[in-house]
Amino acid sequence: xxxxxxxxxRGLDVFVDAAPQPQRSSLRLLxxxxxxxxxxxxxxxxxxxxxxxxxLLAMGRYEDPVHAVPxxxxxxxxxxxxxxxxxxxxxx
Amino acid sequence: xxxxxxxxxxxxxxxxxxxxxxxGAGGAVAAAELAEGGMRVVVLEQGPxxxxxxxxxxxxxxxxxxxxxxxxxxxxxxxxxxxxxGRGLGGTTLVNxxxxxxxxxxxxxxxxxxxxxxxxxxxxxxxxxxxxxxHALSIHEVTPELAGRNAxxxxxxxEALGWSHGFLKRNARGCVGSGVCAFGCPASAKQHxxxxxxxxxxxxxxxxxxxxxxxxxLTARGRASGVEARLLDGGRVEVRAPRVIxxxxxxxxxxxxxxxxxxxxSGQLGRNLALHPATGAFALMDELVDMAKGVPQSFYVDEFAxxxxxFEGVAGPPSYVAMALPLSGRRHAAAMxxxxxxxxxxxxxxxxxxxxxRGLAGRxxxxxxxxxQDLARFRRGLQRMEELFRAAGAREVYxxxxxxxxxxxxxxxxxxxxxxxxxxxARADAxxxxxxxxxxxxxxxxxxxxxxxxxxxxxxxxxxxQITIMALATRLAFGLLGRTVPPATTDEEAHVLSD
Numbered sequence: 001x002x003x004x005x006x007x008x009x010r011g012l013d014v015f016v017d018a019a020p021q022p023q024r025s026s027l028r029l030l031x032x033x034x035x036x037x038x039x040x041x042x043x044x045x046x047x048x049x050x051x052x053x054x055x056l057l058a059m060g061r062y063e064d065p066v067h068a069v070p071x072x073x074x075x076x077x078x079x080x081x082x083x084x085x086x087x088x089x090x091x092x
Numbered sequence: 093x094x095x096x097x098x099x100x101x102x103x104x105x106x107x108x109x110x111x112x113x114x115x116g117a118g119g120a121v122a123a124a125e126l127a128e129g130g131m132r133v134v135v136l137e138q139g140p141x142x143x144x145x146x147x148x149x150x151x152x153x154x155x156x157x158x159x160x161x162x163x164x165x166x167x168x169x170x171x172x173x174x175x176x177x178g179r180g181l182g183g184t185t186l187v188n189x190x191x192x193x194x195x196x197x198x199x200x201x202x203x204x205x206x207x208x209x210x211x212x213x214x215x216x217x218x219x220x221x222x223x224x225x226x227h228a229l230s231i232h233e234v235t236p237e238l239a240g241r242n243a244x245x246x247x248x249x250x251e252a253l254g255w256s257h258g259f260l261k262r263n264a265r266g267c268v269g270s271g272v273c274a275f276g277c278p279a280s281a282k283q284h285x286x287x288x289x290x291x292x293x294x295x296x297x298x299x300x301x302x303x304x305x306x307x308x309x310l311t312a313r314g315r316a317s318g319v320e321a322r323l324l325d326g327g328r329v330e331v332r333a334p335r336v337i338x339x340x341x342x343x344x345x346x347x348x349x350x351x352x353x354x355x356x357x358s359g360q361l362g363r364n365l366a367l368h369p370a371t372g373a374f375a376l377m378d379e380l381v382d383m384a385k386g387v388p389q390s391f392y393v394d395e396f397a398x399x400x401x402x403f404e405g406v407a408g409p410p411s412y413v414a415m416a417l418p419l420s421g422r423r424h425a426a427a428m429x430x431x432x433x434x435x436x437x438x439x440x441x442x443x444x445x446x447x448x449x450r451g452l453a454g455r456x457x458x459x460x461x462x463x464x465q466d467l468a469r470f471r472r473g474l475q476r477m478e479e480l481f482r483a484a485g486a487r488e489v490y491x492x493x494x495x496x497x498x499x500x501x502x503x504x505x506x507x508x509x510x511x512x513x514x515x516x517x518a519r520a521d522a523x524x525x526x527x528x529x530x531x532x533x534x535x536x537x538x539x540x541x542x543x544x545x546x547x548x549x550x551x552x553x554x555x556x557x558q559i560t561i562m563a564l565a566t567r568l569a570f571g572l573l574g575r576t577v578p579p580a581t582t583d584e585e586a587h588v589l590s591d
Binding site: 011012016017018019020027050051054055058060061062068071073075076078081082083086091 | 150419
């Protein structure tokens with residue numbers, strides 16, 4: 001049985017799943033390569049591809065509060081503050 | 093308007109005076125004004141009605157939820173350009189930065205001169221349309237306090253260099269600088285049309301149907317007769333209306349018109365695509381920046397606007413920056429470790445390049461190649477951007493170019509570009525052989541079919557287009573009502589309108 005995906009991987013999966021084909025398959029391949037040292041070395045040969053793959057994986061990593069909160073970004077607190085303000089002022 | 097009848101074959105029919113396709117900047121505004129003017133209006137929106145309680149301030153999650161294709165719509169060409177488009181009630185106004193510029197006077201003059209649009213581009217006649225939109229959306233200038241430290245750095249650089257600059261005007265009320273305008277404002281402070289004009293339309297009796305995928309605009313004997321759409325539950329709806337306003341956006345409007353066999357006579361449908369290609373640069377500062385605290389797009393530098401180069405603020409949470417940083421490997425990791433001291437600013441080009449949109453298996457294929465003139469603008473713009481950051485005291489500057497490539501030697505394929513302002517694919521031109529719609533935004537040769545979105549804008553604007561589109565939609569609505577646009581209401585009344 002496969003282990004359930006961690007939250008970072010789940011967030012990335014949702015993002016990649018929303019992409020149209022054939023980008024979706026390409027992104028999955030890129031991420032699979034970027035997660036492996038040999039794959040990473042291969043991708044590093046093409047600047048634009050390297051940036052995309054590295055950026056995608058990093059985007060997932062920094063969405064995780066474990067990495068974001070120490071950098072001063074607490075998404076849950078921002079969303080909760082916004083919600084409270086919206087409800088208090090009766091905005092839609 | 094009737095509430096809808098079932099016909100044989102499960103097709104629901106609705107009679108209306110006007111059917112509006114799309115609830116973004118153009119469609120929502122036209123629908124509200126027409127409904128308030130007494131017309132029976134049906135709005136068909138392909139995307140969902142979003143619940144602000146589910147706005148999580150997490151970019152990755154919200155990109156997947158609020159954008160078409162999870163924000164991964166991309167052009168084909170050199171270089172490929174990411175073209176994020178909003179999806180749902182509010183359209184792209186739901187996810188844009190909220191920046192509001194009126195159409196620059198020199199652009200209006202060009203529309204009159206080159207496209208024969210004397211009435212449409214009459215600055216005096218458009219003035220009450222802009223004023224009405226500005227009041228309805230509570231548009232005002234960002235304060236320095238709300239703009240945050242990212243803007244303060246750009247301001248410091250611009251002042252040191254003596255460059256023209258200022259704080260941007262935005263459609264926001266009660267903004268606390270959540271920093272996630274592009275990912276769904278959790279405070280509903282940004283006054284996008286999904287929470288302003290759409291509720292107004294509904295309050296005035298318009299029927300707004302979300303999740304309605306319009307398949308065809310129907311015509312009979314050269315006149316509009318209605319619209320056919322598929323619903324999420326598998327059902328179908330036919331709106332019978334003598335007027336149809338197509339406002340599906342610059343990328344999807346030409347596809348819908350082509351599918352309906354409309355608008356093709358001039359050969360211009362789907363062509364003349366302008367994008368305002370853009371990019372972002374970063375600077376490592378000695379001071380704490382915390383770029384996501386404050387309004388992400390709050391400040392501009394327009395010193396080089398006459399050359400087609402505009403600098404506007406951009407910023408985001410760590411995950412957004414992680415994707416946008418033009419670095420990889422250890423350099424990327426080191427820059428992210430210094431996220432709190434990173435500043436970011438954007439560069440947008442008023443483009444001469446023109447692309448095209450066509451449909452393939454029901455999806456848009458967007459072709460766009462950067463011409464030499466625009467590449468030169470990016471080269472110069474990036475040089476100036478570096479100057480701006482250095483003048484502000486940057487310790488390091490990260491330009492969106494491969495390591496070791498200087499701006500003046502950049503090739504198109506070296507650039508990392510995005511674009512947020514697609515325009516022109518059903519452009520207005522008084523001459524039927526040169527444009528898709530006329531000066532009243534009506535399709536040439538077809539009575540009763542109008543277009544009210546970015547696709548009618550015949551040239552690059554050089555500034556963010558949302559209130560240009562809204563003002564044109566206001567003008568169209570009052571034209572259909574046969575009334576002049578009334579003077580703007582007072583601030584107090586405007587707030588009531590947008591509540």
